[in-house]
Amino acid sequence: MMLFLMEIWESVRDFMNTGGDVLWLVAGALFIMWSLMIERYWYLSAVFPKEMKRIVGDWDARADTTSWYAHRIREAWISQAQVKLQARMQLIKTLVAICPLMGLLGTVTGMVAVFEVMAQMGTGNPRLMASGISMATIPTMSGMVAALSGVFFSSRLEAKVKVAEHRLIDSMPHH
């Protein structure tokens, strides 16, 4: 088991070395993105139902649900719930959008490395340029993969948030 983990760690480190420093940025973005998304899933599935039950209970307990005051209060409660539901969704979407940009950054820094080698050693030896080229291509690929992994789940999350909002609104009838 230990050996297996070490082997995995070795291959990850190899991958990071060939990909260059930008890969760490992509990895960082991916890590933050996924922790935020997991936190959102957890909130939606574990915390929000209790929250919703409480709000709906409060609403049902009210004697007055028809006056102007009651409507304003209902709107305020819904808005508070929405703020909590949508917290960090913007950040997740931004991180998804940033990932390919980071890949692009890696592409360009890799090309800079290639041209530096060319400026010093000429074009005679393509092997010297290979490390720069892998520094250019690997972050691009990882940025794409990171963004793709985020796009699907973040849009699923968004839909879930919307559904939760509507369910809350629908379960607070006003007359």
Add this chain to the structure above:
Amino acid sequence: MKTVLKSVVLAAAVALSAQPVLAADAPKAKNLEELLQQVKKDRLSEGRINKQREQEFLSERADKQALLRKAKAELAAEKSRGEQLAADFAENEKTLSQLEEELTLAVGNLGEAFGIVRQVAGDLNSRFQNSIISAQFPGRETLMSELAQTKDLPELPQLEELWFALQQEATQSGKIVKFSAEVSTNEGEKVTQDVVRVGAFNLMNEDEYLVYSSDNQAITELGRQPEAHFVSSVKNYMGEGAGVHPLYVDPSRGTILSLLTTKTTLGEYYEAGGIVGYIITGVLLLGLLIVLERLLVLSAIGGKIRKQLKSDVADESNPLGRIIKVYENNRNVDVETLELKLDEAILKETPRIERGVSVIKILAAIAPLLGLLGTVTGMIATFQSITLFGTGDPRVMAGGISTALVTTVLGLVAALPLIFLHSIVYARSQALIHVVEEQSAGIIAAHAEKENK
């Protein structure tokens, strides 16, 4: 008559020009008679002189004959001597070849040995020139080059010297030694300091790596030290007295360290970006400043709003407080008027919260575009150099290309944090807007209900 006289005098002068001294000394004739007398007199004396010269010639002719005979005799003597010498030369040549033959016979197998000695000495010469051990023992390579180039047979002491040098190189490459040496610093000064040599691999002073340059056979400071964690290992290593300690060693015997001086630093990369690079930096700094200001202002407003939510008294220093104040001032109006008044107050508050957020987004969008601008200007520079120098040398083009790429990098580097920070600032401002726009009326309603109970 006078012209005749003149021409006669002239003719006499020309006739006498063979003896210009005489002519000049001749007394001038006063009249024709005297001139006649004088000419007669001169003719007599000239005849005498001529006779005398003739006799001189005749006597000298006999002498010359003798001289000629003598010279001829000398020529004959030299010729015979030349023949003699040529014969001697041929004789000597023969002896020489004979002797050389004898020598090769006498040297026998040793000839091969001496050839190897020369070869080894030549190898050692070039090796010593590059070896950092020569920094401690200067002058070894001159002896080796003498031995490699000499035509004579090496003497026994020289052979021993060669053996000693080989042995020394082998022994010293396994040692860690501290010695005092002259080091040329980057400022061009020469400083004598303690230098530590690790085998044949590294030279270091107290806290830095040094290199031994084979061209001028001197220890020099590196123009650029490697990354900090490599250099700090030197400092730690020098601090230790005994035992085993880690140290980064250059296995290429100084080549990798000298290559470092040609490596481009981040600063140089940044400089390559040019004016566009500076503009992008300006955009980034401006964006960061706005972000900082917004974060401070928004968190201050947020804090005050949270405090307002807990208290019942309207505090006019925050947007929510101001909206509640509007309600308190219009307590007795009907619901619809109150709603209009509240909407008006809310409309006044939102721009203050949203201000500057979109500017960050615009700056984040501008930065990559500026990078693109730099790319294009860099490519223009590249194509200019192609029209000037052709495509033969990729190095000429590489300069423009790296400018193009560096600005792209800078654009992305500026855009990424700005986009990220924009989303944070935007989320914060949105949360406050939610409170002010959608919840303020509800909060007021809750207050009113509490008071009515």
